[in-house]
Amino acid sequence: MRSLPSEPRIGNKTNSRAARAPLAAMLRTVILLLASRLATSVELPKVKLNDGREMPALALGTYLGFNEHGIIRSEDHQLRDVVTRAIDVGYRHFDTAAVYDTEGEVGEGIAAKLREGVRRSDIFVTTKLWNTHHKREQVSVALQQSLNATGLDYVDLYLMHWPIGLNEDYSYSDVDFLETWRGMEDAHRLGLVRSIGVSNFNQGQLERLLNESRVKPSVLQIEVHPQLPQTSLVSYARARGLVVMGYSPLGALVARFGAPAPRSEGVLQELAKKYGKTEAQIILRWLVDRNIVPIPKTVKPNRLEENINIFDFKLERDEIQRINTLNTNTRFTLPSFWQNHPYYPFEKIDNPIPSPFS
Numbered sequence: 512m513r514s515l516p517s518e519p520r521i522g523n524k525t526n527s528r529a530a531r532a533p534l535a536a537m538l539r540t541v542i543l544l545l546a547s548r549l550a551t552s553v554e555l556p557k558v559k560l561n562d563g564r565e566m567p568a569l570a571l572g573t574y575l576g577f578n579e580h581g582i583i584r585s586e587d588h589q590l591r592d593v594v595t596r597a598i599d600v601g602y603r604h605f606d607t608a609a610v611y612d613t614e615g616e617v618g619e620g621i622a623a624k625l626r627e628g629v630r631r632s633d634i635f636v637t638t639k640l641w642n643t644h645h646k647r648e649q650v651s652v653a654l655q656q657s658l659n660a661t662g663l664d665y666v667d668l669y670l671m672h673w674p675i676g677l678n679e680d681y682s683y684s685d686v687d688f689l690e691t692w693r694g695m696e697d698a699h700r701l702g703l704v705r706s707i708g709v710s711n712f713n714q715g716q717l718e719r720l721l722n723e724s725r726v727k728p729s730v731l732q733i734e735v736h737p738q739l740p741q742t743s744l745v746s747y748a749r750a751r752g753l754v755v756m757g758y759s760p761l762g763a764l765v766a767r768f769g770a771p772a773p774r775s776e777g778v779l780q781e782l783a784k785k786y787g788k789t790e791a792q793i794i795l796r797w798l799v800d801r802n803i804v805p806i807p808k809t810v811k812p813n814r815l816e817e818n819i820n821i822f823d824f825k826l827e828r829d830e831i832q833r834i835n836t837l838n839t840n841t842r843f844t845l846p847s848f849w850q851n852h853p854y855y856p857f858e859k860i861d862n863p864i865p866s867p868f869s
C-alpha cells in the first residue's frame with residue numbers, strides 16, 4: 512500500500528514529460544502568436560465582396576517591375592523576407608500573378624508566418640491568370656500551377672489578368688474572354704479559388720461579362736492614381752457590385768522605368784502638411800476614401816510601414832476632388848504592342864511600342 516503514493520509520482524514524472532512536450536509547443540505557438548500580434552502595428556480594415564467574402568482594404572504589390580534587361584526577379588529570397596516583414600507590420604493581402612514570377616516567394620513568406628502561428632484564413636492572396644492560358648480547359652491547369660508555386664491549396668482571389676488571349680508563341684489568339692470566364696467559373700466550382708474577378712477590362716467588356724456570366728466577377732483590378740483617377744469606370748464597377756483594386760497607385764510620384772522623372776504636386780504637399788503624412792500616404796488614403804483597394808509595392812521596410820499607416824485619418828470630399836483634377840490620362844501600363852488584338856481594352860496610340868515578349 513505504501514508504494515501506492517509513489518506509483519502515481521513516478522507515473523506522473525514520466526507522464527508529465529510527455530505531457531509537457533505538446534504543452535511547450537503550444538506555449539511556443541502562443542508566444543509567437545502574441546509576438547506577431549504585438550508587431551502588428553496596423554489593424555487592416557476589410558471590404559465586403561459581392562460573394563459574401565471579405566478582402567483586406569490594402570494589398571502589398573509584389574510585381575518587382577522591369578528594366579532594360581527585362582522583368583526584375585527577387586534575389587536571395589528578398590521578397591520572401593519582405594512578405595514576412597509585411598505580415599509583421601499588419602499586411603494581410605498580397606497581390607501576385609503567374610507572369611510576375613513572384614508567386615513562389617510570396618508563398619514562402621506566408622508559409623514562414625503560418626509556421627509561427629498566423630492563420631491561413633487571416634491571409635488573402637490574389638493571383639492572376641496569364642494571357643497564354645485563356646482556353647477554358649487551360650484555366651484550372653494554370654491555377655493549379657500557381658497553387659503549386661505558392662504552396663497553397665487555394666487562393667482567395669483569381670483574376671483574369673487581361674481580356675486578351677494569346678497563343679503560346681504570343682501571337683494573338685481569338686479565344687473570347689467569355690470562354691475564359693467559363694474556365695474561371697470551373698476553377699471556382701472546384702474550390703481552387705474563393706473569389707474570381709478580372710483586371711484591365713474596360714466598361715464595355717465588363718458589361719458584356721456581367722450580362723453573360725453565371726458567377727459574377729467580385730473584383731475589377733485597374734490602374735488608378737492621381738494622373739488616372741478612372742472616376743467613370745470606378746463608378747460603373749461599384750454600381751454593378753464589384754470592388755475595385757487600384758494598381759500603380761503612387762502614379763507619377765515615384766520613379767518608373769521608361770517614364771518621366773517623378774513629380775510631386777502642390778495639392779499633395781499641402782495635404783501632407785495638413786495631416787502630418789507623406790504625399791504617398793495622401794495618395795493611398797485618396798484611394799481608400801474612394802472605396803478602392805490600393806496595391807502599393809515596396810521592398811523597403813520603412814516604406815512598408817509608411818504605406819499601411821493610412822487608416823488613422825480621412826480626406827474631406829473636396830480634397831478628394833482636388834486630387835481627382837490632377838488627371839492627365841496617363842497610363843504607366845500601356846501594352847500598345849497588343850493594340851490590334853480584338854479585345855485590347857485601351858485607346859490605340861499612333862506609335863505602338865514593340866512587344867517585349869517576342
Ligand SMILES: NC(=O)c1ccc[n+]([C@@H]2O[C@H](COP(=O)([O-])OP(=O)(O)OC[C@H]3O[C@@H](n4cnc5c(N)ncnc54)[C@H](OP(=O)(O)O)[C@@H]3O)[C@@H](O)[C@H]2O)c1
Pocket residue numbers: 571572573574575576606607672710711732733757758759760761762765766791792806807808809810811814817818844
Ligand atoms: N493588374 C495589372 O495589370 C497590374 C499592373 C501593374 C501593377 N500591378 C500590381 O500593382 C502593384 C503596384 O504597382 P506598381 O509597382 O506599378 O506601382 P506603385 O506601387 O505605385 O509604385 C511602386 C514604386 O514606388 C516606390 N515606392 C513605394 N512606396 C513608396 C513610398 N512610400 N514613397 C516613395 N516611393 C515608394 C517603390 O520603390 P521601392 O520598392 O524601392 O520602395 C516602387 O519603385 C504591383 O506590384 C502589382 O502587384 C498590377
